[in-house]
Amino acid sequence: xxxxxxxxxxxxxxxxxxxxxxxxxxxxxxxSGPWVLSIVGILLIGILSASVVEPATLVTQFQTSVTxxxxxxLIYTGLAQLTFTRFVSxxxxxxxxxxxxxxxxxxxxxxxxxxxxxxxxxxxxVLPGLGLLYRLLMLAGFALLSAVWxxxxxxxxxxxxxxxVVLFGSAYALIVVCSxxxxxxxxxxxxxxxxxxxxxLLVGMWLLVVREFPAAPRLVAFDFLQPGKLYPSLVAIGLxxxxxxxxxxxxxxxxxxxxxxxxxxxxxxLIYDLPVFLxxxxxxxxxxxxxxxxxxxxxEYYDKFYDAVRGGGSLQFIESMRDEMVYSIQxxxxxxxxxxxxxxxxxxxxxxxxxxxxxxxxxxxxxxxVQVIGAGLQVGVMAxxxxxxxxxxxxxxxxxxxxxxxxxxxxxxxxxxxGAPLYGYGFAVAQLVTLAAxxxxxxxxxxxxxxxxxxxx
Amino acid sequence: xxxxxxxxxxxxxxxxxxFPYIRGGVxxxxxxxxxxxxxxxxxxxxxxxxxxxxxxxxxxxxANVVHFEEHFLYxxxxxxxxxxxxAGDPVGHALVQRLLDALAEGPANAQAMRAxxxxxxxMQPGGTVQLTDxxxxxRAWELICDNYRRHCADxxxxxxxxxxxxxFQPLWVLARVAQQFIDVRAVHCASTGYAGFLGGLLAQTxxxxxxxxxxxxxTKERKIDLFKSEWIRDNRNIFQRDPTELSYLRQMxxxxxxxxxRYCYQRADPIIAxxxxxxxxxxxDGAPAERTSSxxxxxxxxxxxPLRADRPAGPPPVLCLIGRVVPIKxxxxxxxxxxxxVNQRPDAEGWIAGPVDEDPTYVEECRNLVRSLGLQQNIQxxxxxxxxxxxxxxxxxxxxxxxxxxxxVLLEGYAAGVPTVATxxxxxxxxxxxxxxxxxxLGPSGTVVPIAQPQQLADAALALLGDPVAxxxxxxxxxxxVERYYTDTLMFxxxxxxxxxxxxxxxxxx
Numbered sequence: 022x023x024x025x026x027x028x029x030x031x032x033x034x035x036x037x038x039x040x041x042x043x044x045x046x047x048x049x050x051x052x053s054g055p056w057v058l059s060i061v062g063i064l065l066i067g068i069l070s071a072s073v074v075e076p077a078t079l080v081t082q083f084q085t086s087v088t089x090x091x092x093x094x095l096i097y098t099g100l101a102q103l104t105f106t107r108f109v110s111x112x113x114x115x116x117x118x119x120x121x122x123x124x125x126x127x128x129x130x131x132x133x134x135x136x137x138x139x140x141x142x143x144x145x146x147v148l149p150g151l152g153l154l155y156r157l158l159m160l161a162g163f164a165l166l167s168a169v170w171x172x173x174x175x176x177x178x179x180x181x182x183x184x185x186v187v188l189f190g191s192a193y194a195l196i197v198v199c200s201x202x203x204x205x206x207x208x209x210x211x212x213x214x215x216x217x218x219x220x221x222l223l224v225g226m227w228l229l230v231v232r233e234f235p236a237a238p239r240l241v242a243f244d245f246l247q248p249g250k251l252y253p254s255l256v257a258i259g260l261x262x263x264x265x266x267x268x269x270x271x272x273x274x275x276x277x278x279x280x281x282x283x284x285x286x287x288x289x290x291l292i293y294d295l296p297v298f299l300x301x302x303x304x305x306x307x308x309x310x311x312x313x314x315x316x317x318x319x320x321e322y323y324d325k326f327y328d329a330v331r332g333g334g335s336l337q338f339i340e341s342m343r344d345e346m347v348y349s350i351q352x353x354x355x356x357x358x359x360x361x362x363x364x365x366x367x368x369x370x371x372x373x374x375x376x377x378x379x380x381x382x383x384x385x386x387x388x389x390x391v392q393v394i395g396a397g398l399q400v401g402v403m404a405x406x407x408x409x410x411x412x413x414x415x416x417x418x419x420x421x422x423x424x425x426x427x428x429x430x431x432x433x434x435x436x437x438x439x440g441a442p443l444y445g446y447g448f449a450v451a452q453l454v455t456l457a458a459x460x461x462x463x464x465x466x467x468x469x470x471x472x473x474x475x476x477x478x
Numbered sequence: 479x480x481x482x483x484x485x486x487x488x489x490x491x492x493x494x495x496x497f498p499y500i501r502g503g504v505x506x507x508x509x510x511x512x513x514x515x516x517x518x519x520x521x522x523x524x525x526x527x528x529x530x531x532x533x534x535x536x537x538x539x540x541a542n543v544v545h546f547e548e549h550f551l552y553x554x555x556x557x558x559x560x561x562x563x564x565a566g567d568p569v570g571h572a573l574v575q576r577l578l579d580a581l582a583e584g585p586a587n588a589q590a591m592r593a594x595x596x597x598x599x600x601m602q603p604g605g606t607v608q609l610t611d612x613x614x615x616x617r618a619w620e621l622i623c624d625n626y627r628r629h630c631a632d633x634x635x636x637x638x639x640x641x642x643x644x645x646f647q648p649l650w651v652l653a654r655v656a657q658q659f660i661d662v663r664a665v666h667c668a669s670t671g672y673a674g675f676l677g678g679l680l681a682q683t684x685x686x687x688x689x690x691x692x693x694x695x696x697t698k699e700r701k702i703d704l705f706k707s708e709w710i711r712d713n714r715n716i717f718q719r720d721p722t723e724l725s726y727l728r729q730m731x732x733x734x735x736x737x738x739x740r741y742c743y744q745r746a747d748p749i750i751a752x753x754x755x756x757x758x759x760x761x762x763d764g765a766p767a768e769r770t771s772s773x774x775x776x777x778x779x780x781x782x783x784p785l786r787a788d789r790p791a792g793p794p795p796v797l798c799l800i801g802r803v804v805p806i807k808x809x810x811x812x813x814x815x816x817x818x819x820v821n822q823r824p825d826a827e828g829w830i831a832g833p834v835d836e837d838p839t840y841v842e843e844c845r846n847l848v849r850s851l852g853l854q855q856n857i858q859x860x861x862x863x864x865x866x867x868x869x870x871x872x873x874x875x876x877x878x879x880x881x882x883x884x885x886x887v888l889l890e891g892y893a894a895g896v897p898t899v900a901t902x903x904x905x906x907x908x909x910x911x912x913x914x915x916x917x918x919x920l921g922p923s924g925t926v927v928p929i930a931q932p933q934q935l936a937d938a939a940l941a942l943l944g945d946p947v948a949x950x951x952x953x954x955x956x957x958x959x960v961e962r963y964y965t966d967t968l969m970f971x972x973x974x975x976x977x978x979x980x981x982x983x984x985x986x987x988x
Contacts, residue, residue, distance in 0.1 A: 330635075330636055331636060332636075333633065333634030333635070333636055333637055334633070334634070334635065334636075335633045335634070335635055336623060336626050336627065336635040337627075339635060469563075469616070471619075471623075472563075472616055472619045473563070475619070475636075475639055476561075476613065476614050476615075476616075476618070476619050477560070477561050477562075477563060477614055
């Protein structure tokens with residue numbers, strides 16, 4: 022008797038779980054790290070040039086110009102950052118490393134074309150009537166920064182953190198040196214140094230990437246735009262996350278009582294910007310801890326969990342690995358909290374002195390305190406988002422990003438309307454609520470992790 | 479390909495992996511039966527694993543098949559949508575829990591059967607035990623985890639999980655088929671297993687009579703499948719492994735098939751086996767003895783009787799194995815036996831007549847064995863052959879299988895006057911030595927040998943071929959036996975009664 026041939030082998034071995042645990046890394050969010058470095062660089066240039074470049078407004082103009090370049094290029098490339106990282110890790114998972122380089126080049130072509138078009142438009146709309154050299158340097162800066170962010174994301178996805186830091190460090194050292202040498206040429210000189218430094222940075226990163234991936238017969242490819250390889254949710258997340266981080270800053274820049282015109286139509290908010298920059302410096306230790314915890318403890322148990330799921334571990338073992346994952350997340354968040362509390366305390370103590378050194382009125386001390394707390398919370402949010410990325414919960418991340426953008430815009434708007442005593446609370450409360458919501462969702466998800474892993478994939 | 483469809487039919491044949499897609503004993507029998515009753519309108523439900531596992535029809539549908547439908551139990555779902563989390567129906571969950579509790583008391587209890595019937599009824603579309611809940615709900619998840627913790631002796635959770643899914647998922651397909659099937663007056667299943675489950679479900683929900691004909695014993699054949707199958711992993715480590723003990727996942731499959739077999743048995747009347755040993759086995763597996771009987775296969779003797787005259791006076795020294803070249807036929811034992819036969823009688827030949835495309839690796843192994851035993855001159859692989867062409871040229875029909883039901887080739891040989899040497903499997907002893915006293919009085923129509931014993935097989939063959947008197951006696955017994963007990967007219971008469979009884983049955987009297 023024939024019966025149904027037992028063709029189940031394929032079914033059992035189909036291993037649909039594989040699809041879900043494609044171990045790709047979303048260092049994408051961590052990619053925000055390098056822009057902390059760029060803030061340090063900008064501040065350094067400002068401090069070093071303050072006494073030499075005359076008039077002093079030139080330095081402000083330079084810093085403002087660069088800030089806009091950084092902000093706009095981050096938001097712009099946010100569109101492509103995550104979905105392309107995912108594309109690369111999927112290809113690497115399929116052992117299709119050859120496809121990475123041509124697609125990277127394809128992406129670069131698109132990013133640079135888009136950047137050129139957007140920046141050229143901006144030259145006429147935002148910076149009318151300014152010097153040609155300045156405008157051209159702005160255009161070059163925007164295009165270069167956009168390309169640099171893409172490569173940064175790619176390299177951090179490959180966990181080349183050390184290389185990124187070394188490259189950024191040397192590039193910014195070069196920028197500082199150049200700006201010292203080019204000071205005599207004023208704004209254009211400073212900006213020229215900035216552009217040159219980023220050009221070197223871009224070349225360095227590109228060489229690193231080319232060395233990392235096997236050469237391919239095709240030079241340029243656009244596979245990452247194919248349906249199924251382009252993740253609309255990741256496009257939205259990248260854009261929203263970056264827009265969310267900058268939303269309150271832009272609102273302060275374009276709210277007349279808190280800002281002044283600097284160059285062209287660019288405005289800055291002296292009272293808001295410097296505390297913000299200082300606050301971001303305070304998260305460097307928190308970021309380091311976060312990286313350590315997530316990339317070591319958490320990933321270790323994450324791998325063990327999914328290995329046990331696929332490789333035939335017992336339910337008890339799977340559950341205990343889940344518990345270990347939860348524990349490592351708790352540990353990581355706890356340590357971030359401790360470090361950031363320490364950073365807040367230091368800022369509280371050293372704040373008055375810092376403001377004095379930078380020549381800012383002590384009236385803004387409360388603002389600095391709130392900003393430091395807000396930035397610390399942002400590290401927590403990033404950690405939670407990163408865990409969700411590991412669990413491939415794009416929908417949840419998108420939800421949190423939308424929540425954050427809306428909250429940041431609404432709350433910052435409220436504080437602007439209310440007045441100076443509440444400045445900074447908009448951003449901090451938005452981060453706090455997002456973090457709380459994120460933790461709530463994460464708890465739910467982790468409590469049902471095995472159920473989701475087995476039943477819903 | 480378009481299939482005939484109708485609003486109603488007399489008899490629904492539920493066929494699992496056989497007619498009309500696969501050639502073989504059961505399929506041939508189904509074909510015979512449908513042709514034998516042109517007065518009945520048949521509907522066929524074919525159950526397969528996946529569409530791609532089957533090619534085209536191997537048999538054209540007879541004209542009295544008015545309705546044909548096919549369902550694939552392991553067809554991949556077309557939806558790519560990510561399933562949503564859900565709690566699961568509490569009523570359905572309670573029903574399943576009640577069933578599990580009842581089953582914990584042991585497999586053969588009436589309470590568990592009632593609980594099972596309640597569950598399967600709710601598995602039909604619109605019920606409270608739905609596939610989506612089984613696949614995606616938290617309640618189902620907790621049930622699976624709970625049972626793993628309590629019972630599973632295999633450490634691998636993922637294998638347990640997928641075994642559960644693959645095992646039960648087809649039942650929902652069948653529940654839907656049962657609900658949507660056309661009106662029929664009787665259901666006839668050609669096996670237990672998933673087909674038997676569907677038959678039982680049709681009988682349960684519609685009150686129509688259910689006829690069950692088992693050619694092999696489903697659970698037993700599955701056991702062989704499961705023993706061989708490497709895809710069911712055994713994850714016990716060297717300290718946990720006890721080679722005498724089946725892996726837990728295999729046991730799960732066997733118990734599952736035993737249970738759905740039981741479900742079919744308690745609805746089916748009559749329960750028909752091919753031969754006596756299998757009837758006893760059915761009773762042991764839970765079939766009520768008073769409903770069981772045997773109806774052996776029959777062949778058209780007239781097709782073969784003229785061939786008797788074509789044979790030379792003495793038996794030709796040709797041993798012929800007719801069957802597919804697959805491991806279950808144990809071709810290798812035949813080849814090894816041929817070595818011994820040829821040692822004694824260098825003029826002897828071994829023919830292997832049957833398709834060689836099913837298991838190419840095994841065919842290659844067999845060919846290698848022929849070479850290494852130096853039998854290239856004596857053994858031929860003939861491929862598919864017309865049995866009528868072979869019979870006058872051969873001296874013995876050899877059967878070396880490790881599992882058989884009621885092999886038609888023996889009967890065909892008998893009808894042509896060719897005695898047999900067969901292994902002691904299925905009904906072979908009954909066919910060779912006779913069943914009751916009257917049958918046995920006809921004398922042996924060959925020799926029965928144990929399985930996997932090339933030496934005994936060879937000796938038995940040599941004894942028959944070397945002794946013309948014994949050979950002719952066996953040949954006469956063979957002809958007498960097939961004409962008295964195994965003709966198709968005999969079989970058709972008995973099934974005619976079965977069908978008539980079922981079709982005059984007033985629904986709802988059960």
